[in-house]
Every structure is written in structure tokens, then in C-alpha cells.
Amino acid sequence: MPRSTSLSRTSAPPWAETVASWAGRIVQAVAFWLVLALVLLLFAPGFVRTVSDWLAVLNIPTFPSVFSVVLVGVIASGLLRRQRAALWFVVIVWQFPVAVLGLAVGLLWVFDEDKQALRADGLVLSPLEIASWVVAVAAVVLLIAARSAFPARVSKGAWWRAILVLVGGVAVSALLTLLLLEVFPHTLHGMRDRVNWSLSVALGLKPSDYPLHADGSGPGWLALVAGLISALALVLAIAVFMRSAPHDAKVEAADELAVRKLLLEHPSDDSLEYFATRWDRSVIFSQDQRAAVTYRVISGVCLAAGDPIGDKASWPDAIEQWRAHARRFGWVPAVLSTSELGAKAYQAVDLHPIALGDEAIINTRTFTLDGPAMRSVRHAVARPEREGYRVLVRRQAEIPADELAALVAAADEWRHGEERGFSMSLSRLGDAADPREMIVSAHDADGNPRGLLSFVPWGRRGLSLDVMRRHPQAVSGVTELMVTELVAAGRGTGIDRISMNFAMFRGSFEQGARIGATPVQRFNRRVLLIASRFWQLDSLYKSNEKYLPDWKPRLLCFQNAGQLTQIIFAVGQAEGFLPNAPSLFHRRDRSPDLHRPEVSAAFAEAVRAQETALLTVSAPTRRLTEQQATRHAKLGVLRAAGMEPYPVAVPRTVSIAEAVRRGVPLGRAQDAPLPDGAAPAGASTSPGDVATRGDLSVVGRVVRLRDHGGVIFADLREGVDEIQVMFTADRPGPDLGLWRRAVDLGDQVSVTGDLTRSRRGELSLHASAWQMASKALTSPPDKHRGLADAEAKVRLKHMELALDTRTAQILRGRSAAVKSLRDSLAARDFIEVETPILQRVHGGANARPFTTHINAYDLDLYLRIAPELFLKRLAIGGVGRVFELGRNFRNEGVDATHNPEFTSLEAYQAYGDYTTMRELTRDLIVEAAIAVHGEPVSRRADGTVVRLDGEWPVRTVHGAVSEAVGQEVTPDTPMATLQAICEDRGVHFTPDMTHGAIVTELYDAFVEGQTVEPTFYTDFPLETSPLTRTHRRDPRLAERWDLVAFGAELGTAYSELIDPVDQRDRLTQQSLLAAAGDPEAMEVDEEFLSALEFAMPPTGGLGIGVDRVYMMLIGASIRETLAFPFVRPSGRG
DSSP states (O other): OOOOOOOOOOOOOHHHHHHHHHHHHHHHHHHHHHHHHHHHTTTOHHHHHHHHHHHGGGSSOOSOOHHHHHHHHHHHHHHHTTBHHHHHHIIIIIIHHHHHHHHHHHHHHHHOSOHHHHHHTTOOOOHHHHHHHHHHHHHHHHHHHTGGGOOBOOOTTHHHHHHHHHHHHHHHHHHHHHHHHTTSOOOOOSHHHHHHHHHHHHHTOOTTSSSSOOSSOOOHHHHHHHHHHHHHHHHHHHHHHHHTSOOOOOOOHHHHHHHHHHHHHSOOSOTTGGGGGOTTOEEEEOTTSSEEEEEEEETTEEEEESSOEEOGGGHHHHHHHHHHHHHHHTOEEEEEEEOHHHHHHHHTTTOEEEEEEEEEEEETTTOOSOSGGGHHHHHHHHHHHHTTOEEEEEEGGGSOHHHHHHHHHHHHHHOOSSOOOSSSOOOOTTOTTOTTOEEEEEEOTTSOEEEEEEEEEETTTEEEEEEEEEOTTSOTTHHHHHHHHHHHHHHHTTOOEEEEEEEETHHHHHHHHSTTOOHHHHHHHHHHHHHTTTSSSHHHHHHHHTTOOEEEEEEEEESOGGGHHHHHHHHHHHHTSSOOOOGGGOOOOSOGGGGSHHHHHHHHHHHHHHHHHHHSOOOOOOOOOHHHHHHHHHHHHHHHTTOOSSOSOOOOSSOHHHHHHHHTTOOOOOSOOOTTSBOOTTOOSSTTOSOOTTOEEEEEEEEEEEEOSSEEEEEEEETTEEEEEEEETTOSSSOHHHHHHHOOTTOEEEEEEEEEEBTTOOEEEEEEEEEEEEOOOSOOOOTTTOSOSHHHHHHTHHHHHHHOHHHHHHHHHHHHHHHHHHHHHHHTTOEEOOOOSEESSOOSSSSOOEEEEETTTTEEEEEOSOSHHHHHHHHHTTOOEEEEEEEEEOOSOOSSSOOSEEEEEEEEEETOOHHHHHHHHHHHHHHHHHHHHSSSEEEOTTSOEEEOSSOOOEEEHHHHHHHHHTSOOOTTSOHHHHHHHHHHHTOOOOTTOOHHHHHHHHHHHHTGGGOOSOEEEEEEEGGGOTTBOBOSSOTTEEEEEEEEETTEEEEEEEEBOOOHHHHHHHHHHHHHHHHTTOTTSOOOOHHHHHHHTTOOOOEEEEEEEHHHHHHHHHTOOHHHHSSSOOOOOTTOO
16 A cells, blocks of 8 residues: 655744744845946945945845855845744844844843943944844844744754854865965055954954954955855755755555556546656655645655646645645655646645646547648658558557567667656656557668657556667658557557647747737747757747647646746756756655566566456446335246246237237126136126137336235236236236235336226236336336426436336327328328438528537538438439438437427429418328327317318418508518518617518517418518529519417428529528628538529429428427427536
């Protein structure tokens, strides 16, 4: 098991945390001043002295020197890292002496009566000195009280070693200064002054101050040299001190396995997650062991990389554990190359993110070499292909050991310089612990390796680049060939995404190269191009950009801006761009035991076993309710009794409907009832009407159960038919005990017996044997209420069909209506065809389409909104009477009359027009009504019966609108009048709406919804009907009608537009509307227009909504008439 990493957190109160934060900030601000003052001293020494005198109230060295800059900077860094040693240094060295001295002077003034002597001795506190004493007292009290906020400690003896180095260095500086004063001119008077001056400049003090006061001065350059030597001694002392900071770098194999387990159990969107297994990283787990942060300590920085791994719910605790661990040892916390998601998690604990650059991610599903933007890649790939190069894409575990060793050796040979990388490099190519690493190798025509790419796993369906090498003599384009072949292979092996290289400052490169870039952006790009001569910045960006990847930002997180220099230096060391510190300051290797051959072999085997176990897809354990568990248990009861709960076949000689039909002639029993309540078999009114015992076997679903002790009754349902079965104790055949233990409502059972009647005269099948046909593991709804909720009825359609007779009747009625429509058209010599559902251009109606994508051609497609244009192409080809009855799709609203997918009937008749199609439509619907009800009627939900065999009214649209608004509306009505009618009646319109569009709005508002009996509304405005022929008498109208009944449109028909010139003009106008943002406007279908130019005969066309016609016939909503209407996914609001 992985070691516990739950840390005893320092429970510092909030006020102590505030004191600690401000202490670090104040000392850091003084350090910044000292750096600035060191420069200003050359130009404005008076200003520097004045400011230094005022800042001296803080009791911190404020006069600039190299020594004071380094000293204050180091102490500020220690305070920011919450080092207890830095706290005591501030208290004991800077504040406590001032507090004691000020207190002593104050006591002298209180108890010494000779005030003049005190003044003569200079024991008088100025206002600044009094303020300095107040600051010192407050600092001592507050810092000591807040010491719990400074948990970082050093190991025993660290102070003494650091002090020895510091004292020795300062002594060397002072001695060398004293010796040089013997050589170079100065104004110092005696040995005492020379010694004091040498010690002052070595310690970074003002030579004019006590206790090292010196009369005169030495050379300025000598003071600078002395300060530099002392500063160097201080830096060495700090280095020794930091080297003493304890850190157990060893991680056991169990921790390695725990990290890998988290990666397998909680794959994330972070492509760098697998690099958490690097052997130079340590790991901190959350308290529940479900998340972890991996890190490396370098130059005093606790550097994490990438996002935390594991369960996102445990990320905050893992980050807190890591921060507490860093604070405990006084390390600077920082995070390198985290994603936006990870940055948010770190930002939640007061780490500040800044952008580093972007990583390139190739999506294998959308990647293609087609198009002008990929020309450079195509040309690069072509050359190695011409040279006979071939590429192998294999998991590392699939490569023979000797070949793998040769590839690793070749990669080492092709490497230029030392191995680099930390956040995005694994640095262990070919290791047995990485069997899932993907190796892509390119080989020339002779089989020699010429290029190699390796990718570490990124979850189950991704790869992340690790190693990229090529032979010096490999032809150009070998890398592009390997990448493209990997993408092609990835599609067939379930690889969806591939993370390539990381491009630092990509945004600056891209913005600076744009036309219209600002001077600052262009300057930034030029600076980066200069830096690219030393580091691969621009080349990495360009080598990835050519693949047109998705760019994902990577960020650096830090705690304090004053620590950025130290963090960037540590990042440079970790990534291999800057040299490491001398070996004297190196920490131990992370886990040397894992490099021993016997441990490595055992560890690799453990890794393989763990991956095999966790990567094997297993079905989730289903949680059963109490009822479900009881029914599952009954499966065992049946099998224990020798009865299969799901047999391949069961006895069934007749349907339940046939059994009921045969039992109708049976009369009531004339004899006295038997004790079991059953009339004897053979009680009939006429000979031969009684079935012989055992003759009948039926199968049905148990919908009711009644146990009367000696007699058990059960009602079986098959479709809409039911029969009662009866079990009595006097028959030895059926096992009543097993029935009682194993049969529930909803089960499908086979019962064999003879027909009889119960004591109450109920037709019953007197059972002689039974068998389970299919055991129901889900309970049916309450037998009295059923599925009362409308949403439940849709979701549990199978249950509603099985238990509700009306639902089953509606389903059968719909089938009869659809069959009638098809048969009626076939009887009129129409032929049925099928046209494409996936279409490149959406047309045939004004509606918003559904879109999809075909990967084979990398092409966006539409689900058809209407088959019209394809059917017309068949009509052009000579199919005089044609129809299609099928599904259409429209991405619009869902309500009582609309469903996203629906069934429609479209038919076209050569040499017909909208009048002939009107007569055909009426005949089709009347015949469908007869098929459903046996007579030409519509049965409404309230029981009203509406006859359909009379003549259906035909009215013009303008006439109907005129009657509805009480004012004449014609194509000649002025626009102002139409707009006034709309305003008076609250109908919405816009200034850009046409005359016909406003009329249509009035029709929708006042005519369609108010229509009850089936009515044809004819002659719509032309501009609302782009596929319809212009009216033969009024060119402002179209020869079109809509059939409306009971407030809903049932169908429409046209005299089809066959003029190809006019049709092109209208579709072009529609395409302009689409380009302007109208999602319902049609697109130009060039194939249809080309076919229309081949000459289409005069044709009438109709479209009928089959769902709505059936709704009208039975008085139901669309959800009731569809077997499976669209329903919002459960759990979504």
C-alpha cells in the first residue's frame, strides 16, 4: 500500500496567517527598494539617503549595498516560504536589539535624575527612533505570537554550518579590505579606524554609524569589493543551509503502482498525466488516497507538473497536502504546464496562473491531408513514400526484445546533446514498466530504422508525445510520414487524440505575424525569434502548426510574484535548459531501488498485472431495489425446481383470443359446484362444445393474481385479449407450491388445461400444467392506477402496451391507417419508392434541419426535412405516379402536434394539379378512417363522432382571413392597412415582412387554430410558397392549399412549379435568406435544378402528415399516436 501522506497541518489562526503574509511582503518590498537604490545611488545619493533614513524605522537594513540587497532578499524569501529560521532572524537580529535598546534608554530617562548627562551622552531618542522602537516591540510580539504560521524548519546543525560559512566569508572580506588599505590611499587616521571601516563595509553598514564608527573614508571601489565578497559568502551560507533541508526523496514501488492506478481509474483530459510516473518525481496523496500531486524539488522550489491526478473531487485535498508539505520544508510551491482545469484548482488555493504557451492536439477523427492548408504536409509525406519508406505503429509490448533494444540504441545515437524534459518527457524509452507506450518507427527500403516517435498513454483513447528522433541521413518528411501514419492507425485502434509538442509563447508568435499587429506585438515576436536561435521556440511552433491542431493552453502557477525569478530558474533547470547546481547540493535520486534489475523486473510485472486488471472492461454492478432483488431470487427458485425461467420454447396450441372464442358456446354449470369452486369440465349447453382436458395451451402475461387457498385464479393477457386460468388442488399436474413461490404479476406463463367456467360463470382454463415462459424482473405499476403519469407512459411504452388495452388498440389502428394509405395509392397505380434520408443540401420545405457528419467523406450532411426534390426528379424521369411514405426530420419544437421526427406521405401525379390532389387527399383520409373505425368518422377525445363522408369546404386564404378579422383582405389591400389590422389585434410583424408574409401571419393567428371540420384553404401568397406554380389567374398567388382540421394542418398540395428559370430564381432568393441567417430557408440544389431543366410535365403534388391524420381520426395527441415519441432524456431539466 502507498505510504500515508496525510500531514499534520499547522493550525495557525487566520490573524497569524495575515501577520506572516504581511511580514514577508514588507521585507520583500524593502529588498526591492535596495535593488533600486543600489542603482539610484550613483545618480541621486541624497534622495537614497533620505528614503533610507525614513525606511530605517522598520529596523531592516535600508541603505543599499550588495550585502544588504542579498541579505534582505534572502530573509524575504525565507519569510515568504514561512521558514521559522527567517522569523527568528528578523526577531533576534533586527527587531529585538532595537526593542531592548529603546527600552533601556526609556528606563534611564525614567530613573536617572541627571537628564543633562543623558543628553550629553547622546541618549536621546528622536521621533524616528521612537517610531522604530514601537515597530520593534510590535514586531517582536506579533511575530512570536504568529510563529505557528512559520512551520518550515531546518535540520539539526544547519544553522551552525551556515553561520561558519558566513562568518568565515565576512572575515575574509574584512581581512582582505584591511590589507588593501595598506596599499591604496585613504583618509582613515589609525588602525582602529581602518579595522572599523573594513568591518563596516564587509557587514554592509555605514562606516559613520556606531558601534563601528570610523573617522575618514577608504576607496569607494574597495567598499564595493568588500560587499561583493561578503555577499558571496552569504550566498554560499544560504546554499549550505538549503542543502541541509531534509527531504526523503525515496518512493517505494507501492507508491509507483498507486500513481499508475489513479491514472487508470481516473483518466483525465490532461495529456501530461502519464509523465507523473517519472522516476525523478515525488508524490503526495490526498487523505483518501484518491488523488495525488507529483513534484520535484529543485533549487528550493517544490515544482509540480501538469494537473493533479486521480479523482477530481479529491484534487483540493491533494493540493492542500502538497502545499502543506512544501511549507513544512520551506520550499517555494509552483506548478508547471498545468491545463486550464488544473489551473482553476490551483487558483482556488491562492496560486496565480500565467500563460506559458500551448500544446498541439491532433484529433484523429477530423484530421485529413486534403485541402490547401495541408499542402506542405502532403508534399513532405510524398518524398519518403517515393523512397520506399514504411512505418510501423506498435505498442511497446508488441515489439520483440531485440528489436526494441535496437530502436532504443538508435534513439540514443540520434540524440543531440543531453536528455531534456521534465513536464513533457518520460526519459525512459524502452522500459519494461511502460508496455502501453506507442512506438512509431520509420524504416527505409532496406528495413533500416530512419525515424522514431514514442507516445505515452493518455487515458484509454489518447497518446502524448515523448520522444521524437530521426537518423541524420533520413530523407526529409520522415517525421510527417510517421505522424500521418499514426493518425491513420489510430482511427482503427480507438485513438481519438494525439498530443504533440508544446509551443511556448505561441500566442505572441501568432499575433506578431498577423496583418495589423501592434508595434508591441511585433516587437515581442522579434524578441522571440532572436531567442529561437538558442532555444527551439519558433521551430517547435511551426513544426506543429502545419498539422492544423487544436491548441490547448498550458499555464504556470506561482504563489508570490517575488518568487518568479527563483521559479523560472528552477523550471529551466528541470527542463534541462539551465545547468543544475553543483553535485554538492544535489538531492538523492528518487528511487534507486527501482533501477536494480531484480526490482525492475518484479515492478514491471506488477505494472502489467495491474493494467490488465484495470483496463479489462467489466460490467458495472447493478444496484437492485428490494422488489427487483426478490424477483431475481425467484430465478433460483425456478431453476432449483427444474424449471428454466427463460426457455427456448413453451407449449402453446392456441392464442388467448382463439381460446376465448372456443369457450363462448360453454354454458353455465348445471350441477352443484365442486368444493374447489370449479364447474366440472363438460358442463355445456350442447355436445362437443367442451374442450377435452389438456387440449389447450395458451401463453400470456399475468395481470391479476388471486389466491383463495384451495383455488388460485390468474388472469393472462395476450395483446388485448384476456382469459382467466384456474388452479385447483384436486389436479395433481400443476405444482401450486412452485406457482405461489415463483410467479408474480408481469410474468409470461404457459398454462395447459381444459375450458370450463368458475362458480361465478367466468370462462376459465382449468390448469393441468404450467411452465414459466419468461420471468419478469421488473414489477408492473399499481394495478388500480396504472401508469398515470404521461411522461412515464412514454418512457415505459412497453409496459403501457402490455397492460393498457387502449394503447394497444391505438397502435393497431395506426398500422391500419398507414396500410390503408399505402393500399389506396397502390390501387390508383402509384408506385412506392425510397429516397435518401441523408442529404447534402436541405430543401423541399422551409424548416430547420438536423445536421450530421460522415467520416468517410469528411462531409457535413442533413437529415431530410422532405423527400420532395428527389421525388420530383423521379417524376422528371417519367415516373408519372409516385409516392413515398417515410420518416422526415425537423429540428424544431416539441408539443402536442409536433415531434422532431415524423411520418409523412408525399405523392406526385403527372398531369394533375392542386385540384385533383385535393380530391385524392379527401379520398385517402376517408378510406383510412374506414380502415380504423369501420366507417368514415373521426372519434374525438370527448366521445364526439364527426362524419367525414360529406363534402369538405374549400375556402381561399384571403377570404378566410377577411371573415376572421371582420375586414376585407385581398392581394390588393395596402400594406399600411394590413399592418394596422395586425396592430389592432396584437399580431406581431416586422417592417421587412412582405404583404404575403403578413397575410400568412393573420391566417396562422385567426384561421388555422380556429378551424374544426376538415377544410381546404387555397391560393396562398406566392412569396410564401417557393416551390409552387404561380396561380393561373392571379400572379400574386400560388396554386396551393392547406388541409386543416380541429386546429391543426394535416397536409398541403401544389400545382408544382416546373419552370426551371423561375425555380432557380426562387431558390436563389431562399439561399440569400439562408446566408442572411434564416435557418429555415432552403439552399440551392443544383442537381435538382439541372434535372428540372430536362423538362418536367405538369404535375400535382401532395404532402400529408400521417401522424396528424391519425391524430384527427382518433382524437389523440401526437405522443399517443406514436409508438415511441421523442422524450427529453431523464435527469435533464
